[in-house]
Amino acid sequence: MCAMRRVAVTGMGIVSPLGNTVDEAYSNAYLGRSGIHLLEIPLNRRLLAPLAATVHFDGVGHFDPPKLRMLDRVSQFALVAANQALVDSGCDLRQLDRDRAGVFVGTGMGGSQSNDDGYKTLYGDASDRIKPFTVLMGMHNAPAAWIGIEHALRGPNLTYSTACSSSAVAIGEAWLRVAGGSLDLAIAGGAEAPLSFGSLKAWEALHTLASIDEDTPSASCKPFSKNRSGMVLGEGAAMLILEPWDHALERGTPIHGELLGYGLSTDAGHITRPSVEGQAMAIRAALQSAMIEPSAVDAINAHGTGTQANDTVETGAIKAVFGKRAHHLPISATKALHGHLLGAAGALECVLSLLAMQHAVALPTMHLLVPDPECDLDYVPNVARENVGAHTKLSNSFAFGGTNAVLVLGAKS
Structure with a gap:
């Protein structure tokens, strides 16, 4: 068995309720600024606690209309975060053997909004006019697939769906392949856009969501506190670039840290x-x-x-x-x-x-x-x-x- 290689994190990208850049998200986390708020959606009167952590994001500013029509919000997040991470890494993909570059993405619910829209059309509106790309937008592996297509990465393209640990699993599995020597680069992370009305009602029925803090709704999630009442759903994506430590040193690129x-x-x-x-x-x-x-x-x-x-x-x-x-x-x-x-x-x-x-x-x-x-x-x-x-x-x-x-x-x- 060959020795495991050290694995560097050379790029990071974020689309999140705390901000849509790495620096902005970190700054808000450091300062304790919450991205949780009351939802203002037409159907919020039917929610017991209309809370969520949303991303300020419009795909129109990132994708041409023909492509945007094929992308659920979860894939939009994933693509933007992955592109940020690649730019941050300074990696020139033209110099890379793309057969040895892979994509590893975690998602728990995939294209929730696209699936919800399809069911509303079919059952709520009693119409058979389902959007032609509904399957492609809603499938769990769409975010990873689009990242691979965008950058012509021909190595493993894998999606992990293990609920709340999905993206940690994706990063860990990518690490195994880079450390083991079968890949020279991996884009690894997760994407989620679970704030469709159907999803919110389903989570509500499970009785795991927080009640609203009447004084400060943005403080409704209280981990480890005696008066905690549950979790608040959020959306977004985060991606990392993993590569062998020695390769990163040879390129002279800044290293954010190491996956051990x-x-x-x-x-x-x-x-x-x-x-x-x-x-x-x-x-x-x-x-x-x-x-x-x-x-x-x-x-x-x-x-x-x-x-x-x-x-x-x-x-x-x-x-x-x-x-x-x-x-x-x-x-x-x-x-x-x-x-x-x-x-x-x-x-x-x-x-x-x-x-x-x-x-x-x-x-x-x-x-x-x-x-x-x-x-x-x-x-x-x-x-x-x-x-x-x-x-x-x-x-x-x-x-x-x-x-x-x-x-x-x-x-x-």
């Missing part, structure tokens, strides 16, 4: 109920993959959804792996600000984590004003923390269906 390892486990007990054992197993698997001990971890990006079950279980899993040291690790939960991007959440949080490491900052877990005795770790409440020299950081992503994925990130050196 990736761990997977499955909660095989219940489709929505997480387990301490399953999450702890994923963390341990990630550490083993990175060949480091728990003592080497300096900080954690938590999955931190703001639901009663997840936050307590994740706290227990961190304690199970790190023991007494768990109380001394800064833990950030940025979903309080950008909402839960489902299949794109892990990628967005991976990018924010890498940026926080570059700035020696622990990003704040906002709206944590009421401590929960069952969630008693250091969640960096309400204000970013300076001078946090994190050389190694975990980014946790846990999911309905039970697929747990943890990424191990290293600071650039």
Whole structure:
């Protein structure tokens, strides 16, 4: 078996409720500015809590009309984030063997709006005039396929749909191929546009969504707080460029950080109920993959959804792996600000984590004003923390269906 190569992150791109550039998104996360707000849509009176974290984005400014007609919002996000990441990386694809370049994208719900529109036409309007591109717009692999087509990348083009861990899985699987030597470049991340009315009602029926904070609606998501009431859905995309460390050095391109390892486990007990054992197993698997001990971890990006079950279980899993040291690790939960991007959440949080490491900052877990005795770790409440020299950081992503994925990130050196 050949030795694993070091893998550098050389490009990052974001379309998110916190902003549509990497710098803007990081700045708003650092300052604790929430992208969550009350929805103003015609059907919001039928929603119990019309909240979401939306992206200020219009595809008209990015795509010609013929192409735009074939792109669901999820694919628009993915293409723009991937293009940003490639520009950021400074990679000249003309100098690359495109047979050895792949695309790895996570999404939980695919083209939700296109599918919802089709069902409304068929059932709500009793019409048979379905848009001819409905299947192509709604299919889960459309975002990855469009990225591959846009840049003529002929290597693996893979879509992962493991609910809330989808994009962490996509990044981890891309890392395996670059580190293992079968690819020289990967575009990896996630995209999600789940804010169709049908999707919002379906999530509402599951009783996992937050109630509205009457004083400050933008503070409705409260990870690890005693008065947390659930998650808030968000939309957007985040993409990373992964390439061998030595190749990046040869090109002289700036390196944002390193992907050191990736761990997977499955909660095989219940489709929505997480387990301490399953999450702890994923963390341990990630550490083993990175060949480091728990003592080497300096900080954690938590999955931190703001639901009663997840936050307590994740706290227990961190304690199970790190023991007494768990109380001394800064833990950030940025979903309080950008909402839960489902299949794109892990990628967005991976990018924010890498940026926080570059700035020696622990990003704040906002709206944590009421401590929960069952969630008693250091969640960096309400204000970013300076001078946090994190050389190694975990980014946790846990999911309905039970697929747990943890990424191990290293600071650039």
